[in-house]
Amino acid sequence: MISKNQIKLLRALGQKKQRKAHGLFLVQGEKNVLELCNSQLVVKTVFATSEFLQANGQALQNFDCVEASLDDLTKASTLVSNNAAIAVVEIPTVATPVAQGLMIALDGVSDPGNLGTIIRVADWYGIKHIIASTDCADPYNPKTISATMGSFGRVFVSQLDLPSYLEQAQIPVYGAFLEGESTHQKAFSSEGILLMGSESHGVREAAAKFVTDKVTIPAFGQAESLNVAMATGIILDNIRRQHSN
């Protein structure tokens, strides 16, 4: 059974300030909780229904598990559905990655759902690190984690001073701009940072000045723009078709 204090903690972890204070975040939903078994993340406690615990006993054997009713889990959850399991997990310490290989940098992408979808598509294309400006959405927001569909365990997001990072990078910085070179024509390097801005402001000047190559997805119709996660996925596909490692 979940104690009142545990419910209080789960609810508190819906807030960024509390996640930071506790050094903990929530992983919710069956699929996401099971992904923890394959990750290096440190799991403090798994709260789950007896059905979930029975069905996944072996996978969960190294975790501290607490059985709870679906009602209690739903009360404690920040999500409206899919609450058969909620894990409390330590926020990992992520060392700032060296700029190498193919990476993504995000400038002011503030929607947690978009960030989660970008983490998922980054995982599809084998990218391990995302660099994010400090005003991007919190990578440990429950909505971000939920949208990653399990990829949160394989792709790490470092929030840092983005312009400084880009300034020091020794690899190309491909910035997405409406007036860039067509991604269908562009010869991409095997290493590079794909820099995406927010849908409302694009890449801001402070980061834009370190862009070495402006690129754009060719349009064939009349839509003014694409969703930032969608654009990220399409450009990654354009790069990976040239460089599969």
Add this chain to the structure above:
Amino acid sequence: MISKNQIKLLRALGQKKQRKAHGLFLVQGEKNVLELCNSQLVVKTVFATSEFLQANGQALQNFDCVEASLDDLTKASTLVSNNAAIAVVEIPTVATPVAQGLMIALDGVSDPGNLGTIIRVADWYGIKHIIASTDCADPYNPKTISATMGSFGRVFVSQLDLPSYLEQAQIPVYGAFLEGESTHQKAFSSEGILLMGSESHGVREAAAKFVTDKVTIPAFGQAESLNVAMATGIILDNIRRQHSN
């Protein structure tokens, strides 16, 4: 001022049954309402704040406009924000399109946000018609319209008996399957129907049997799948790079 009956109508149009009964749907938010000026859709009434009406008087001159407070608009709206303008629009009669050019077909894509994002990316790639199984999300759901970011006026969705439609099509049917041929290798025809299934069930057998070519987006990492809207966008990009008309 919005009358009580008008508020009642606006609220009712949040429901599919009511939209069907009235033959009307809602377009909400400043950007989407302004897109109506460039579309062939028949606008019954625009409810908007005095600021919005003043700023856009010329664009809206052919519409029947009713001034309303932001409070009243928010009460009437199905959205939580961005309520400076709400339009009531006639659901157009869309003739079943002939299978020609590049088209999208959706099998059981039930999330309105995904459908809206697919409409937006279809518009980016110059696609005019989407064929959808009858159990797909309603194209006139306010969440669908909102996610299209204005593209609802340029891309039409026909809900119909999908397997029958595919059976009669005289052009290739490219179905997205995890075991398909790589979209990076595939030679696409200039005409074809891109068939996408739902994330949970994929393309179902009734539609799958009319697929002429199975295709897949090559994966470079460990994510199990991509969001259906994301996958649609990436495959469209792979097709359009070969055939730009």
